[in-house]
Amino acid sequence: MKRNIHLIAAARPNFMKIAPLYHALAKESWADPKIVHTGQHYDLNMSDAFFHDLQLPEPHIHLGAGTGSHAEQTGKVMMAYEKIVLEHKPDMVVVVGDVNSTIACTLAATKVVYDPDDTSSLNRPLVAHLEAGLRSFDRSMPEEVNRLATDVLADILWTPSSDGDEHLLHEGVAREKIIRVGNIMIDSLEMMRDKIEADPAYTDLGLEKGEYAVVTLHRPANVDNPTSLKSLCDMLTHLAKALTIVFPVHPRTRKNLESTGLLASISDNPNIKLLGPQNYISFMNLVFNCRIAITDSGGLQEETTYLGIPCLTLRPNTERPITITQGTNQLSTLESIEGQIDAVLRGESGKGSAPDLWDGKTAGRVVDSIKSLLDT
Numbered sequence: 001m002k003r004n005i006h007l008i009a010a011a012r013p014n015f016m017k018i019a020p021l022y023h024a025l026a027k028e029s030w031a032d033p034k035i036v037h038t039g040q041h042y043d044l045n046m047s048d049a050f051f052h053d054l055q056l057p058e059p060h061i062h063l064g065a066g067t068g069s070h071a072e073q074t075g076k077v078m079m080a081y082e083k084i085v086l087e088h089k090p091d092m093v094v095v096v097g098d099v100n101s102t103i104a105c106t107l108a109a110t111k112v113v114y115d116p117d118d119t120s121s122l123n124r125p126l127v128a129h130l131e132a133g134l135r136s137f138d139r140s141m142p143e144e145v146n147r148l149a150t151d152v153l154a155d156i157l158w159t160p161s162s163d164g165d166e167h168l169l170h171e172g173v174a175r176e177k178i179i180r181v182g183n184i185m186i187d188s189l190e191m192m193r194d195k196i197e198a199d200p201a202y203t204d205l206g207l208e209k210g211e212y213a214v215v216t217l218h219r220p221a222n223v224d225n226p227t228s229l230k231s232l233c234d235m236l237t238h239l240a241k242a243l244t245i246v247f248p249v250h251p252r253t254r255k256n257l258e259s260t261g262l263l264a265s266i267s268d269n270p271n272i273k274l275l276g277p278q279n280y281i282s283f284m285n286l287v288f289n290c291r292i293a294i295t296d297s298g299g300l301q302e303e304t305t306y307l308g309i310p311c312l313t314l315r316p317n318t319e320r321p322i323t324i325t326q327g328t329n330q331l332s333t334l335e336s337i338e339g340q341i342d343a344v345l346r347g348e349s350g351k352g353s354a355p356d357l358w359d360g361k362t363a364g365r366v367v368d369s370i371k372s373l374l375d376t
């Protein structure tokens with residue numbers, strides 16, 4: 001009998017983590033992978049466009065959770081997913097990343113009981129966390145809370161880099177639960193490389209290769225506070241004197257720019273190109289050809305490291321320190337960013353190198369791990 005494996009997808013950064021795994025599992029005769037979309041992200045351009053670009057089928061199961069406060073969103077996903085687990089009885093549940101749906105599905109799946117009379121086998125699905133062990137050591141970030149709680153509960157912890165293994169061991173996790181598989185997002189990038197390179201996104205905007213910055217900002221700590229949002233807009237206005245800026249605006253950020261009346265201060269600037277959220281292929285085309293990325297995203301820190309593109313991360317910390325120690329990433333503040341950009345434009349930034357196992361072959365290693373865990 002085929003093994004029923006749920007892949008949980010919730011928010012934009014999850015889709016490029018489940019896509020390579022879905023495609024790799026779909027080729028295996030013993031596996032029946034099912035995509036469970038929690039509905040945390042629901043807009044066409046935050047969700048459907050990614051399914052299309054990454055050649056994923058329609059989600060097999062849709063929970064329709066939508067937005068809400070952290071507790072509301074987490075609770076809605078838990079309640080909906082518990083019913084699905086009991087109905088479908090998956091052999092394994094794979095959660096990815098660090099969003100609210102990651103912990104919600106982990107909590108639901110680790111507490112269900114399939115058959116209370118059967119004491120001979122695991123009476124619930126095996127739960128595995130892909131991208132385990134990352135830590136910012138900043139519990140004011142909702143994602144850090146999600147990461148910590150998910151890693152305490154999951155049965156299997158697939159890590160992207162050695163720092164992930166070290167954090168988990170330090171937290172007392174048994175060594176046999178930790179399996180280093182590498183960075184699955186690089187699989188998506190390599191899987192789509194031809195399409196990304198052929199995409200017209202940057203040329204359609206009239207941009208020259210290596211002569212513009214890509215900016216993405218959506219963290220609550222940066223964009224929810226009007227004072228810090230105003231400082232970010234001032235910073236962009238200043239930067240736009242030196243470099244054309246391409247800024248695909250996240251829905252959270254757009255709402256806040258509109259409600260504070262700050263949007264016009266940047267949208268009227270001819271050197272700042274404000275776009276809607278981009279699909280995966282167009283966004284990666286913009287990144288492939290830019291001079292520098294300025295971001296508070298997690299994934300972009302990794303993608304720029306892999307591509308050797310300088311990245312300034314507007315955060316006090318990162319859960320992905322290997323992008324700094326080995327890659328092209330630097331932490332930045334509103335006070336330091338202008339000097340850092342000048343230094344990058346003067347060519348004072350190293351090329352870095354891709355960390356071990358960031359090689360486009362992570363999905364294959366995860367499939368091997370699932371195969372042996374499910375004893376197929």
Ligand code: UD1
Nearest residue numbers: 011012013040041042043046067098099100142143251252
């Ligand atoms: C979530 C994740 C974050 C991830 C980010 C990527 C958590 C705690 N946060 O943050 O880790 O980096 O996704 O995008 O899980 N909205 C839309 N359309 C959508 C999705 C959201 O308009 O398709 C709006 C929501 O209504 C809400 C806001 O955007 O007002 C924020 O959405 P939410 O999913 O709560 O958090 P993100 O900031 O996207």
